[in-house]
Amino acid sequence: MYMKGIRLVGLSLFFAGFVAFVITLGFGQYQLSSAIIEQTIKPEHRAIVQERTAFMNGRLYASNVAFIGDFEKAITGYNEEVRSRQEWDKVIYDDYAFDVTKAASLGVLQGSSWLWFWLSIGLATLGALVYITTGLRQLPGIKNNLLYRHPATDRGWIGIIVGAFLIGFYVVLYFYPEYLTNWVLLVDPISRSINGGAASRWFLYGFLYTLVIWVMGIRMLINYRHNRYQQVRTVSVIFFQTAFAFLIPEILTLLNQPYQDLKNIWPLDYTFFFDYRINEKIQAGGLGIFMLVWGTALSLVAVPVLTYFLGKRWYCSWVCGCGGLAETLGDPYRHLSDKRLAAWKIERWMVHSVLVFAVVMTLLVLYTYFSGQSTVLGFLDSYSVRSAYGFWIGSIFAGVVGTGFYPLMGNRVWCRFGCPLAAYIGLVQRFKSRFRITTNGGQCISCGNCSAYCEMGIDVRWYAQRGQDIVRASCVGCGICSAVCPRGVLKLELGPQKSRVIGEG
Ligand code: SF4
Ligand code: SF4
Structure with missing residues (x-):
């Protein structure tokens, strides 16, 4: 009862801070001026941005949505005009919206960042810590x-x-x-x-x-x-x-x-x-x-x-x-990692494909750096390849999917399916390493804790039941399988590479 009360207090503080954090996004007023253009726009674009955003000067915007909308409209309108005249060198590719909006911000946050910092991030952190520390009154380990x-x-x-x-x-x-x-x-x-x-x-x-x-x-x-x-x-x-x-x-x-x-x-x-x-x-x-x-x-x-x-x-x-x-x-969310054989097959193809993509992209980048040529074999443009990698792998896969899908696909989506470094290190671990997880099969009661909590989707119990060493490219050695095993079956060990028993898995 006492613990429930403290948890409720923690959750309430966390939500109050979180709500304050979210609503701060809509705070304040915005006003553009010539001084802001001077301060945030590159010299070669200043005159045209001044001209195109002149209608915004001095106008007080009650929300960032309206302010950004007008600013984007002004720049997009200009770009469309010069593109229609095929004056490609005049197109503005730089994205100035962030710097201009930040500099144009007036009102609540500008003068009271600390206050709002503590009311939002500070309060949410305090609430989370209050909630978390109730764990000290429970037995350690998984529930x-x-x-x-x-x-x-x-x-x-x-x-x-x-x-x-x-x-x-x-x-x-x-x-x-x-x-x-x-x-x-x-x-x-x-x-x-x-x-x-x-x-x-x-x-x-x-x-x-x-x-x-x-x-x-x-x-x-x-x-x-x-x-x-x-x-x-x-x-x-x-x-x-x-x-x-x-x-x-x-x-x-x-x-x-x-x-x-x-x-x-x-x-x-x-x-x-x-x-x-x-x-x-x-x-x-x-x-x-x-x-x-x-x-x-x-x-x-x-x-x-x-x-x-x-x-x-x-x-x-x-x-x-x-x-x-x-x-x-x-x-x-570690138990949400897919343990099926099909997931393992997809994982191997995907992660090694990303590694190949990263190597090819880097070779093209280095070729351009040393030769000054951006096109290879007449059709591969190193700038297009690097921007495709940056968008699909660097932003979408590593960030949006990699973290956003924690509550849906487990906590190692990026590490399992997309990280080229994990693929590279995994190859070394699989074929040339002293690391293995040993299993004392006779002690295993097949409870399945190890497989359930393996974030890399490895069916650890399958190995334990056979008393077989776990030597897998994907294993990140987090040690949770061993920590949650009630029988002490699993041990993360180092030893001569030759002594690793690699089975069918
Ligand atoms: S140590 Fe390896 S096998 Fe064990 S839970 Fe972590 S990733 Fe899975
Ligand atoms: S957690 Fe331990 S006892 Fe349970 S299945 Fe895994 S190895 Fe066997």
Whole structure:
């Protein structure tokens, strides 16, 4: 009863903060001025944008929807005119809507970002923590009660609403960021205190991503407080996300160095070899060259060597940001991963196809970089291939589907079906690694906990019943199968590669 009350308080605080967060999107008024055009538009486009948006100057807009609508109409109208005259060099390809909308914002948020920050993000975080800490009054470990009945964890209405929110968030973040300017303004003071500049949509994303990993990471630490492997692994993903993915790149920006997540490895970091990123590093001098060498060495040396000695888990379950989110925010959904043989077959085709796509795209990019030619074999345009990869794989698959589908398809949709780095590391783990999960088949009571909770859709019980080692390319070594086994059947082990017993699986 007491615990129920605290949970209710936590949920209420969370929802109050969440509702405040959502409604802040509609706050404020907007007003365009010549000074804003000067400040946000490139010199070559300033005159024409001034002319085309003159009708907006001084006009007070009560909503960002109306403001953005008028601004887009002005730019689209101009582009259509010059396109109809086939004056292609005059078309404005730059997307100015985000910067202009943010700069034109007046009213509530501009002067009171901190207040609204605490009333929305702060309150939601507090509520989530209050709710989560009630786990300390329960026994550690999994609770199977209603797992396949509850609307939040069995693709019910709560799961569908959460999925729709996540999908919507990613779509707006990637393709319509101008509608998120109020959320970006909320974190402006934090951005200024870390990197000295105003927040961008990517700062907002990095901040929320890190915060969610902290909050849901604390939940993992509480739920698995009896399991040392889970404790250390969770602290590791929180650390790498906070220091390497969030703080260090922001501090590099403050020092006028290239923005770089030093643990993000090609081909997951698919833009690593893009011309503008190579050039900015070379121009940055010593530190930039170090980043270039570091990133290349991580991909070509660290991945095979560390995977040989430790298995895929060193990256996918201990270091990676996508893995970090999957292991924390995605934990309540891990049982939704499809365990069928058909899913495994689709997974192998898809993930290795994305790896081939990433390799071909990067080779084309490097060819263009060194030769100055963008077309290969007379028909392959490296710029079109890279933008297709960026849209379909980098945005839609990794973001919209990868995270938005947690409550529908489990927490490792991207890692299983789309991540080219997971495919690369998986090949090393399958054919050249000391890592395996050993099974003491005689002890197995076929309860199925291990298979149910395997986020990579591996039917662990099938191996346990046969006393067979689990040596699978897809296993990320999260160790949850072992943590939830009531009989101590499963052990994540390292040993001579030759001694791994690889069966039919
Ligand atoms: S087999 Fe076990 S360690 Fe591997 S991904 Fe599945 S639950 Fe994690
Ligand atoms: S959780 Fe343990 S006992 Fe249950 S099926 Fe898996 S290996 Fe067997």
